Amino acid sequence: MVVFAIIIGCLLGAIIGMNAPTISYTYSSYLAIAIIAALDSVFGGIASVINKKFDIKIFISGFFGNAVLAILLTILGEKLNVDIYLAAIVVFVWRMFMNLGTIRRYYVEKWTNRVKEMHKNKPEQKENITVADEKQT
Amino acid sequence: MVNKKIISIVLGIMCLALTMGICIQMKTVKKYSTAEGQNYDQNNLRAEVLKYREKYENTLKEIEKIDDELEKNIEEATNQNADLEDARNQIQQGNKLIGTTEVTGPGVIIKLADSEIESSKVLDPSLLVVHDLDIFYIINELKNAGAEAISVNEQRIVSTTAIECGGNIITVNGEKIGSPFTIKAIGLPENLVNLDRTGGYLEKMREAGLTADLKKSNNVTIPKYSGIINYKYAKSIN
Known part of the structure; x- marks a missing residue:
């Protein structure tokens, strides 16, 4: 269900984005940093769904709050002639990797558990077969 | 379940x-970046x-908006006063003559472009590009053939227009333009078409390997001159 919603959202967003007008170049650097912030929030949201700690209020406030804060930092950096947005990018990408790690760990564990169960089942079947063979003989 | 839906x-x-x-x-x-730069400064x-x-x-865009407003104001002012109607017509006529209004009508469209031959293969690469003098010459011929309005790459040719060479580009009205060039002219198309006559300048350009096409058109739109024509020294004699 969640996966479906993400895929449908991405597809619809791509279609709308393709047909939307372009923004002016002055603001494109702000949009870029906002995109990174939003990407971080979405990964964080997925990770918290997996951890069963998802809170909509925190998620939405993080989505907009992070984006706005990143844009404000970029503007401030432009005024001070310091590339503060680099720091924001580093933090966001680092958190993205952390969240991605959580997601990856969850699915890897799920997969290994399944493989283990299959392995557990298989030897039993083999034993049954051998037992049956012995009975036939 | 409801929670998951949300x-x-x-x-x-x-x-x-x-x-x-x-x-x-x-x-x-x-849309904005043609090629990625090599370094940060670039x-x-x-x-x-x-x-x-x-x-x-x-x-x-703002200037255009203000121009529209001005026109609207003139219209409103003249609508109520019949005496001003004459003045408005005079303004419009004057604007058309000096080239500060967009005009449309029958005419020709000339396309010029640099040669596609590689410049390292010829002795004199300067023969392979369209020069300011080529454009100057063509405009002169168009005027001679009775063209009423001329533009080069959307730059209106007015009385104060200068065409100069600026290295690998050409400046018209102080705006840099480059190949390919589109020269539009409004006038009697049958007269203007004679520019493409045998032995004419366009044919000479084609012989030199440049692209030079002339097309008749019933609907040529020529933009207005966007600069300011300001006479400081010339005073009229009453």
Whole structure:
């Protein structure tokens, strides 16, 4: 269900984005940093769904709050002639990797558990077969 | 279950916003940057230039808006007063003559472009490009054939227009333009077409390997001159 919603959202967003007008170049650097912030929030949201700690209020406030804060930092950096947005990018990408790690760990564990169960089942079947063979003989 | 529904809806909407932003950003970047720069300074300079260009375009739009307003005001003022109708017509006629209004009518469209032969293969590469004098000569011939309005790459030729060589580009009205050049002229098409006569200048250019095409058109639109014509020294004699 969640996966479906993400895929449908991405597809619809791509279609709308393709047909939307372009923004002016002055603001494109702000949009870029906002995109990174939003990407971080979405990964964080997925990770918290997996951890069963998802809170909509925190998620939405993080989505907009992070984006706005990143844009404000970029503007401030432009005024001070310091590339503060680099720091924001580093933090966001680092958190993205952390969240991605959580997601990856969850699915890897799920997969290994399944493989283990299959392995557990298989030897039993083999034993049954051998037992049956012995009975036939 | 309800909770999960809400979660998926919220996540879906966020993903929608996210991908939309990414697509818009990608389109913007594609539109503005022709080639990626080699280093940081170059990219910064390019961004600066783009910002200035945008400011320039915005200012142009504002000027256009103000012009529209002026026209509207003139219209409103003259609508109530029949005496001013004459004055308005005079203004319009004058604007048309000096080239500060957009005009449309029958005429010709000439396309000039640099030669596609590689410059390293010939002795004199300067023969392979369209020069300011070529354009000057063609404009002169068009005027001789009775052209009423002429533009080069959307730059209106007015009485104060200068055409000069600026290295690998040409400046018209102080604006830099480059190959390919589109010269539009309004006038009697049958007269203007004679520019393409045998032994004429266009044929000479074609013989030199340049692209020079002339097309008749019933609907040529020539933009107005966007600069200011200001006479400081010339005084009229009463």
